[in-house]
Amino acid sequence: MNKLRINSFSEYKKAYKESVDNPEAFWDQIAEQFVWKKKWDKTLEYDFSKPEFKWFQGGKLNITENVLDRHLQKNGNKTAIIWEPNNPFEETRIITYRQLHAKVCQFANVLKRNGVQKGDRVCIYMPMIPELAIAMLACARIGAVHSIVFAGFSSSAIASRINDAQCKLIVTANEVYRGDKPINLKAIVDEALKDCPSIQTCIVYRRAIEPTMMVGGRDRFWIDEMSKVDANCPATEMDAEDPLFILYTSGSTGKPKGMVHTTGGYLVQTAYSFENIFQMDKDDIYWCTADIGWITGHSYIIYGPLACGATTVMFEGVPSYPDFGRFWEIVEKLKVTHFYTAPTAIRSLAKESLDYVVKYDLSSLKVLGSVGEPINQEAWHWYNDYIGKGNCPIVDTWWQTETGSILISPLAGITSTRPTFATLPLPGVQPVLMDENGKEIETGAEKAEGRLAIKFPWPSMARTVYGDHQRYKDTYFSTFENAYFTGDGAYRDAMGYYRITGRVDDVVIVSGHNLGTAPIENAINEHEAVVESAVVGFPHDIKGNALYAYVILYDNFQPSEDLIKQIKEEVSKSIGAIAKPDKIQFVKGLPKTRSGKIMRRILRKIAAGESDFGDISTLLNPEIVRVIQEEKV
Numbered sequence: 234m235n236k237l238r239i240n241s242f243s244e245y246k247k248a249y250k251e252s253v254d255n256p257e258a259f260w261d262q263i264a265e266q267f268v269w270k271k272k273w274d275k276t277l278e279y280d281f282s283k284p285e286f287k288w289f290q291g292g293k294l295n296i297t298e299n300v301l302d303r304h305l306q307k308n309g310n311k312t313a314i315i316w317e318p319n320n321p322f323e324e325t326r327i328i329t330y331r332q333l334h335a336k337v338c339q340f341a342n343v344l345k346r347n348g349v350q351k352g353d354r355v356c357i358y359m360p361m362i363p364e365l366a367i368a369m370l371a372c373a374r375i376g377a378v379h380s381i382v383f384a385g386f387s388s389s390a391i392a393s394r395i396n397d398a399q400c401k402l403i404v405t406a407n408e409v410y411r412g413d414k415p416i417n418l419k420a421i422v423d424e425a426l427k428d429c430p431s432i433q434t435c436i437v438y439r440r441a442i443e444p445t446m447m448v449g450g451r452d453r454f455w456i457d458e459m460s461k462v463d464a465n466c467p468a469t470e471m472d473a474e475d476p477l478f479i480l481y482t483s484g485s486t487g488k489p490k491g492m493v494h495t496t497g498g499y500l501v502q503t504a505y506s507f508e509n510i511f512q513m514d515k516d517d518i519y520w521c522t523a524d525i526g527w528i529t530g531h532s533y534i535i536y537g538p539l540a541c542g543a544t545t546v547m548f549e550g551v552p553s554y555p556d557f558g559r560f561w562e563i564v565e566k567l568k569v570t571h572f573y574t575a576p577t578a579i580r581s582l583a584k585e586s587l588d589y590v591v592k593y594d595l596s597s598l599k600v601l602g603s604v605g606e607p608i609n610q611e612a613w614h615w616y617n618d619y620i621g622k623g624n625c626p627i628v629d630t631w632w633q634t635e636t637g638s639i640l641i642s643p644l645a646g647i648t649s650t651r652p653t654f655a656t657l658p659l660p661g662v663q664p665v666l667m668d669e670n671g672k673e674i675e676t677g678a679e680k681a682e683g684r685l686a687i688k689f690p691w692p693s694m695a696r697t698v699y700g701d702h703q704r705y706k707d708t709y710f711s712t713f714e715n716a717y718f719t720g721d722g723a724y725r726d727a728m729g730y731y732r733i734t735g736r737v738d739d740v741v742i743v744s745g746h747n748l749g750t751a752p753i754e755n756a757i758n759e760h761e762a763v764v765e766s767a768v769v770g771f772p773h774d775i776k777g778n779a780l781y782a783y784v785i786l787y788d789n790f791q792p793s794e795d796l797i798k799q800i801k802e803e804v805s806k807s808i809g810a811i812a813k814p815d816k817i818q819f820v821k822g823l824p825k826t827r828s829g830k831i832m833r834r835i836l837r838k839i840a841a842g843e844s845d846f847g848d849i850s851t852l853l854n855p856e857i858v859r860v861i862q863e864e865k866v
């Protein structure tokens with residue numbers, strides 16, 4: 234019988250072997266440790282060619298009974314969420330499992346009262362406050378599908394996501410501070426809703442006392458709505474394969490992909506991975522610094538930790554406010570034991586004075602985590618030496634919005650770690666490296682490098698792209714036969730340890746944010762002066778990668794600083810500030826193949842300051858390459 238918790242490397246090896254030899258029996262044993270209203274009839278049915286993946290078919294459950302109700306009897310008074318505000322002088326909020334359960338049920342009743350039913354989509358555009366967690370779990374309570382949009386996205390990005398999923402209701406907040414910057418979320422939502430006919434209701438949490446413009450008939454305050462309902466809300470029975478949420482990620486076309494995650498498999502694998510990777514003790518305090526608007530926040534601030542009955546910290550602010558010691562001040566204050574962040578945050582703090590670190594007592598820390606992008610040697614060592622003091626295993630966790638949960642990672646204190654290696658797959662996960670011909674590179678004593686794919690289904694994988702199954706198939710299942718293509722390249726050493734080397738497609742990971750170059754180009758092309766553009770990533774000390782845009786202007790426009798500003802503004806308006814290019818170079822032409830495709834490989838090299846372009850004679854316009862290189866900004 235496989236328990237939820239693995240306690241040693243030999244147990245890991247045993248569980249891994251069982252999970253490959255007999256995946257269904259393995260996942261049956263794991264899934265049985267959760268609360269089901271009815272047990273499943275069939276563990277797995279799949280077909281890579283459709284592609285279709287069904288886990289725990291016939292099983293009935295509600296995920297909130299697993300993350301909340303299940304803990305009430307023994308651990309009702311245990312802290313579920315510790316909320317740390319942006320402003321250090323504002324009070325920390327402690328929410329127990331019992332209190333969270335009550336609030337979730339109450340807000341679920343608010344949603345029902347406002348006409349939300351099982352299967353309806355609800356957009357959530359909120360800052361990192363407990364009400365965000367309450368709203369998402371309230372959706373899950375009644376079987377509504379949440380679609381959380383990161384509260385840094387622009388109104389047009391919100392509108393396109395709302396329209397894609399035809400959301401019926403949106404939950405937001407009025408004004409919020411991030412660092413010393415006020416952001417009026419409600420005004421951004423108002424702008425978005427001008428183009429969103431499917432939205433009937435907008436519920437506004439009053440985070441700031443500022444007066445708020447409310448639209449009659451559509452907008453309601455959270456507090457007023459809560460006062461009209463009680464806190465009794467039975468959990469709606471969901472099929473294991475019913476959708477739990479949609480989360481958008483960028484891709485190689487302009488339109489974001491709404492990845493659909495379902496209920497049963499997602500619960501089982503986020504909880505299983507959390508339990509084993511972080512190896513928490515009963516009274517430990519876990520803090521993941523991600524935003525709930527990203528998959529890391531969904532799976533490893535809310536669902537995974539709460540399914541395991543952990544105490545999870547939610548932080549509203551930024552690492553640099555009021556100064557660069559904020560993270561460490563919070564670690565000391567809350568006695569955080571498990572700290573999980575992104576390499577970009579580590580790099581940005583490592584470049585500041587060590588005084589910000591040494592001032593605080595970090596002795597509560599036991600485990601450190603990294604996520605979102607490859608962690609470079611320098612960042613790894615700084616994290617290990619100055620934050621972990623050499624005593625805390627670093628779990629470098631590799632996964633994606635699409636995978637739902639972490640697939641490759643050390644188990645803290647169990648798997649021996651090595652800087653820059655995400656190490657070994659979790660039980661139930663079968664990664665493979667593919668060569669240029671799409672052939673699997675066999676595992677063995679040899680080192681290998683190739684494209685990373687997963688050759689067997691896993692429970693928390695996204696099941697489709699909302700409203701566009703063909704795109705799901707084309708993006709992930711058409712590169713290799715009978716395998717999921719991750720879009721990443723990877724290296725595997727003789728011990729079978731994986732190191733992720735980065736994206737091999739048109740996605741660039743900037744400060745841990747997954748950005749498709751196509752939507753950014755579309756936004757730049759919106760400017761009246763622009764004929765065409767090409768965006769690529771280039772190495773950046775802090776962000777990992779930054780964006781470099783090559784832009785062709787119409788003849789009647791002259792390059793200028795003002796134009797650069799306007800183009801950046803265009804990107805900000807269309808997507809959000811995170812997608813603004815760091816560098817913009819005006820060019821007369823772009824290197825193209827004879828079939829008219831932009832040769833991004835060459836543009837990437839120019840942006841990175843390299844000059845070995847290989848054979849460019851087959852290009853339509855090889856002469857442009859040197860010109861662009863000479864005029865590089």
Ligand code: PRX
Nearest residue numbers: 604605606607629630631632633634733747
């Ligand atoms: O390139 C990989 C990188 O982030 C991509 C997924 O981005 P997203 O869907 O936004 O999810 C981010 C949080 C899970 C991957 O294709 N990535 C993620 N984690 C790592 C990583 N690259 C290297 N090492 C990691 N630990």
